[in-house]
Structure formats: C-alpha cells, structure tokens
C-alpha cells in the first residue's frame with residue numbers, strides 16, 4: 462500500500478480520493494520542519510501547496526518518494542532539479558485556481574481605487590469620513606500587465622470590460638495571442654511609464670525576482686498603483702516601502718509576500734494603512750479553487766503511483782493527451798528498439814546514443830521518444846532507479862552523449878526510427894518501423910531485414926565462409942528448434958557478415974556453446990553470437 466503525505470491544507474474531497482484509491486494518507490498541515498524531515502522517508506507521494514518547502518535537504522531524505530503533487534500553480538517551493546535527479550515526478554494543477562486569482566486581482570484593483578478596505582475598517586471603528594475615502598475610477602485608465610499568461614490574459618479581458626486600456630509586457634508570449642486579446646505587447650520600461658495600474662502575473666524565476674525594485678518604481682507615474690497577486694519575491698518589498706514613503710507611487714495591493722506569513726516585524730508595508738491593501742495569500746483560496754486543485758492533485762498522485770504520466774508534468778516534457786495518443790506507437794517503437802539494443806549490447810560500456818527520426822514521426826515532439834529510448838537502454842543496467850524523469854540526468858552523469866536528428870525516409874515506409882549505439886567495443890545500429898501489422902525491425906548493422914520486432918532471436922556476426930548457415934541450422938534442428946525466419950547479409954564475399962534468425966523456442970546455453978564451437982572449427986572469426994528474447 463502506498464503512503465501519501467498531505468503536508469498543506471487541501472479540500473477533504475482530495476483526501477477522500479486518495480483513501481478511496483487505497484492509499485494510506487497522513488494529513489499533516491502545519492507540522493514542524495523537524496517532524497517533516499524526520500518522516501519524509503516514509504512516503505511514496507506528497508501533496509503540497511505553497512507552504513511546504515521541498516528543497517534538496519528534504520528530497521535527499523525522501524528515499525521512497527515517487528511523486529510530488531502541487532495542489533496549485535506556483536512551484537517555487539519545490540527544487541525541481543533535485544527532484545529530477547532523484548527520479549521524482551513533479552506536477553502542478555495550474556488551471557484549478559486561475560479564475561480565483563483573476564477575480565482576486567480585480568477585487569484588489571477596485572479596492573485600491575475606492576479605498577474599500579480602509580473605509581470598512583474606519584466604519585467598524587465608528588468613523589464616518591466620506592471625504593477621506595474618496596476614490597478614483599478605473600475606466601479610461603491604463604492597466605499594465607506584466608505576464609500575459611493564464612491569469613494575466615483573463616485580467617486583461619475583465620479590465621477591458623471595465624473600459625480600461627490594457628497594455629502588457631511578456632517576452633515569452635506568442636504575439637498572435639496578445640493580438641487576439643487586443644493587448645499591445647510593449648517593452649517592460651514602456652509599460653511601467655504608461656500604466657496607471659501595474660499588475661504582476663509572472664512566475665518566480667531568476668529574471669522575475671525583484672522585477673519591481675527602486676529603478677522601476679522611479680519610472681512609474683506618481684499616481685501609479687501596483688498590484689501583486691503572483692509571487693512575493695517578484696517585488697522588492699523594501700523598495701516598494703521607500704517608493705510609497707517618497708511618494709514615487711500612490712498605492713499598492715499585495716496578496717503575496719516576500720516573507721509569509723506576514724508579521725509586523727518582517728514587513729515594512731504594514732505601516733501604510735491608508736495606501737496599501739494586503740491580503741494573506743488568498744488569490745487561490747476559494748471553495749471552488751480549493752476543490753479543483755485538491756481533486757486534481759489527488760487523482761494525479763494516484764494515477765502516477767499506478768505508473769501513468771501526469772497531465773501537467775513539471776519535469777518531463779508535457780504533451781497534450783491527443784498528441785500523446787497519436788505519438789504513442791512511436792514511443793512504443795523506440796522503446797522496443799531500445800530494449801532490443803539493451804539486451805543485445807547493453808553489457809558493453811555505452812559511450813553515445815544517437816536517434817534518427819524519419820517520416821511521420823517528425824510531426825510529434827521527439828523529447829518523450831528520446832527519453833523513452835534512454836530509459837529503455839539503461840533500464841537493464843540500472844533496474845528501477847531510472848524513469849522518464851531522471852533518464853537524461855543519469856545519461857549525462859554516466860558520460861553518455863546523446864544526439865537526436867531527423868532523416869528523410871526515401872522508401873515506401875511512412876515512418877522510421879533508427880538508433881545508433883557507440884560502446885567501448887564497437888558501433889551498432891537498429892532501425893524499425895510501425896506498420897498496421899505491428900512493429901518491424903528493418904535494419905541491423907546495415908543489413909536490410911524485415912522481421913517482427915518481438916520474439917526470440919539469434920544474431921551472429923562472423924566472417925563470411927561457406928558452411929556457416931548450414932552448421933547453425935543443423936545444430937538448431939538437432940535440438941528441435943524451429944527457425945521461423947532468417948536473413949543474412951555481407952559486405953563482400955569473405956567479408957564481414959551478419960545473420961539474423963527468428964526462432965520459435967529458446968536455445969539452451971549448451972546449444973549456444975555448441976554453435977560457437979562449430980563456428981570456431983570453421984575458423985569464421987565470430988565477433989558476436991547472441992540470443993535475445995524481446
């Protein structure tokens with residue numbers, strides 16, 4: 462039975478899903494870091510929100526951990542590289558709280574414009590002051606959106622319906638997407654200069670850390686108001702406090718904070734009661750969003766523990782389900798070729814793997830195929846230590862160079878995948894194709910063949926000599942082993958030759974030994990005599 466830790470608050474519906482799937486669940490929001498580190502080794506899966514820190518220290522102790530589910534969007538509390546090294550799948554549930562974050566942003570902008578929280582607080586303190594809490598309209602004002610993704614784009618639509626002019630900065634967004642939204646994409650500095658409201662909707666990255674600091678506040682309008690419902694570290698809090706102090710900008714609405722939870726001792730913004738609105742990271746905290754992210758996270762943890770791939774992976778390439786289904790035959794083909802290669806030559810130290818994709822295969826993202834190939838080649842050597850998450854990392858760690866390329870398939874075949882393996886001993890090549898009748902092996906070390914890519918095989922590399930084929934055939938016949946298919950090729954008379962046989966039953970070690978002895982008697986310089994079951 463798998464054991465799952467839920468270390469932050471999620472909706473009960475998510476916990477029920479885990480239990481119904483037969484998981485043992487520990488629900489421990491708010492547990493101490495010490496207890497967390499002491500017990501993390503027990504768990505196969507963990508569900509977190511933004512409060513649990515899954516850094517290298519924690520992940521190094523998580524010896525059984527297979528999957529981390531982030532019930533929410535931002536995953537800056539998870540060390541992705543470290544999780545990847547350990548082969549731990551990490552996924553998030555990025556759409557479940559989008560609308561809640563959008564609506565919170567709109568609420569913050571309106572509250573900031575109309576002093577709603579301040580007036581409410583005053584009235585609760587028995588103060589009626591209509592003059593002090595006079596506001597401004599948002600209609601006709603310019604909203605500058607930094608990060609026009611899921612949340613930013615929806616904020617744009619809502620702001621436009623309020624009669625605002627919306628401009629944005631997002632260097633990674635396809636311009637057509639912004640065009641469709643009728644939002645001009647402008648340089649960062651220009652957005653800051655023009656905006657009456659600046660709202661942040663970027664992830665936390667090296668580039669977006671303190672994306673608003675002294676320099677940026679200095680170029681904003683004095684009347685500008687700033688909204689942050691993205692990540693606390695996107696704003697340099699001290700610089701924001703100074704900008705407010707020196708009237709460089711007018712106000713701010715802040716949902717996410719550099720240090721959470723916020724305390725009077727760690728946040729200089731608390732003193733600006735009239736100009737700063739603060740909420741306690743509530744953007745994604747609605748009944749609907751909590752249900753959405755909790756249900757999805759729980760379903761996905763169960764699914765990954767049942768050996769499926771997550772829908773929104775963070776450390777393997779994502780593919781939409783339709784594309785994945787269409788590419789699946791090629792993922793299976795490359796895996797079969799990798800299994801074949803591993804059984805044939807995996808005992809030799811691998812130096813390089815090259816994979817060539819031809820024909821229809823090139824309509825699809827190659828990454829999942831290449832990852833599957835690397836996994837299938839290294840799996841027999843590394844047992845279950847390798848999966849799609851850490852395959853590339855392990856290959857790099859072992860000094861194996863990897864190359865992907867595209868080839869033209871000139872023949873009639875609609876698709877072809879060719880893998881080339883370089884080991885300390887030699888170079889080997891296999892090619893295969895996917896046909897309606899199944900997977901076919903179409904080339905081995907330059908020899909054109911056409912064999913079913915499953916079953917039992919004997920491969921012999923030798924120096925071309927009369928008598929070899931007969932000797933092998935008769936030895937197998939004596940032992941009642943039927944040859945279903947056989948193909949032979951050579952470079953020239955008396956040159957390097959290769960024989961590929963598909964047989965109906967497994968030859969014993971003794972039979973293989975006898976074949977070897979017969980070939981030695983013929984003095985054929987046998988370079989390879991392998992039996993493989995695929």
Ligand SMILES: NC(=O)c1ccc[n+]([C@@H]2O[C@H](COP(=O)([O-])OP(=O)(O)OC[C@H]3O[C@@H](n4cnc5c(N)ncnc54)[C@H](O)[C@@H]3O)[C@@H](O)[C@H]2O)c1
Nearest residue numbers: 534535562608610611612631633662663664690691744745
């Ligand atoms: N307050 C909350 O409770 C809450 C809730 C949900 C999401 N969030 C946060 O909101 C943020 C946005 O979420 P999303 O779902 O819209 O993400 P998203 O990935 O859909 O959008 C982020 C956008 O930022 C852009 N971007 C990245 N780097 C940039 C840069 N240097 N300059 C300008 N743009 C840049 C990306 O191209 C992308 O379009 C995330 O940080 C997420 O964690 C907060």
Ligand SMILES: O=C(O)[C@H](O)COP(=O)(O)O
Nearest residue numbers: 510511512533534535745
């Ligand atoms: O990135 C997110 O999904 C939001 O910041 C919500 O975070 P939370 O799950 O801690 O509320």
